[in-house]
Amino acid sequence: MAKGKNGKSQRLLLYCLLLSGFLLLWCLLTVIIIIAQEKILGSVGLSSQSTDTKNIFYSPNKGVQVVVGHYNGNLPAEQLANLTKEELNANNYNPSTRLGEDGRPVHLALKDELESDKTFGINQFSLWISDRVALNRSCRMCAELNVEARSIHPYTRNFLQEDLEKFVATLPVKVKIIRAKERVGLIRARLMGAAEAEADVLTFLDSHCECTEGWLEPLLTRIKENRKAVVCPIIDVINDRTFAYQKGVELFRGGFNWNLSFRWYAVPSKLSKQRVLNPTAPIDSPTMAGGLFSMDRKYFEELGTYDSGMDVWGGENIELSFRIWQCGGRVEILPCSHVGHIFRKASPHDFPKGSSSGKVLNGNLVRVSEVWMDEWKYLFYKISPQAASMTKTIDVSDRIELRKRLACKDFGWYLENVWPEHFLPHPTLCLDGLVIAPPKTA
Secondary structure, eight states, X not given: OXXXXXXXXXXXXXXXXXXXXXXXXXXXXXXXXXXXXXXXHOOOXXXXXXXXXXXXXXXXXXXXXXXXXXXXXXOTTTTTXXXXXXXXXXXXXXXXXSTTTBTOOOBOOHHHHHHHHHHHHHHTSOHXXXXXXXXTOOBSSOSOOOOOOOBOOOOSOGGGTHHHXXXXXXXXXXXXXXXXXXXXXXXXXXXXXXXXXXXXXXXXXXXXXEEOTTOHHHHHHHHHHOTTEEEEEEXXXXXXXXXXXXXXXXXXXXXXXXXXXXXXEEOOHHHHHHTTSOTTSXXXXXXXXXXXXXXXXXXXXXXXXXXXXXXXXXXXXXXXHHHHHHTTOEEEEEEEEEEEEEOOSSOSSOOOTTOOHHHHHHHHHHHHHHHHOGGGHHHHHHHOHHHHTTGGGOOOHHHHHXXXXXTOOOHHHHHHHTOTTOOOOOTTSEETTEEOSOOOOO
């Protein structure tokens, strides 16, 4: 008995030592990663901005960060909390040639950080830093920020009126501001911009983007090669609090989950191996993120533009991706084009009165599933009962006619040929007892 107890005690001691060793190793690796990241990105406090930046070196194989933004709803404690009308209307744009240069983070003193936090909820990124980083700041990967178009909806903030008109008039590129008479949401705002456009190519960019040197040429070149190619840049990451610019991952492409939410997935190993011989070749993407892409203007119109029946935002990127692929086009990501994007953790905007984020988003996704997903739509409805309850109230007859007119392929073809690595079950099968085939009628 004594030997048995001693054996158990020794094993327990050994397990404890192994666990302690693992925790020690994990802590050590964490410290090493933090130190390495600091060396790669640099420490850019306000007191040290005047240091010489000529010796900064950036390796494209380092500092890679993957960020997936998810809509979590508004943050009531931050959104416009305790802000006076004067603070809300203040135009504090006063760029410094020192802050954020080379895409480095801006670290604030405690006093300034408190001021930054106070207005963070207005746009869900640091306005304090945004107002002080130069419009054409240098980046380790880019030379200047190109701004060709912005859509501004009417707002009570005065500096978005005459002050904005005067400012854009000083820019070296032609900028046309288009104003809606009422709030229309992202989808219809983009339709307004597309209707005004006269060039051969449309480029859609979120407002919180920063373009690198040479970002546009690869997109235009590919569209010239194939007018039915809808092309997207690699999306780099701009930190929402420090405005640090970090290189995005090039071997990822878009997909979606059972909730029809956009997700990034690694390029399959087979395709990765094929790309070794031509790493700059376009990456076929089953879906696109939707915030940043270029498209032949006439092809955009031929394909049916955006679905104007969709409200505010959400699902429009999935719908357009399905339509492009199923109707003879292709969605591609071009590794030679890079654009920075602030991934906000929450939306700074409320949804229209009488609506909620779930109601708006599911209403949009019903339009996607009813028009493009055929029998696979029942899988989505099993996962999203709110969407299933809305199907009888949403009319998509005009979009179904569009699909017929364009002679588009079915969703089964899309899954088999565009995204064969998908994880969606066949609609005639069962999943954990949930029958996803359409209900039988008497």
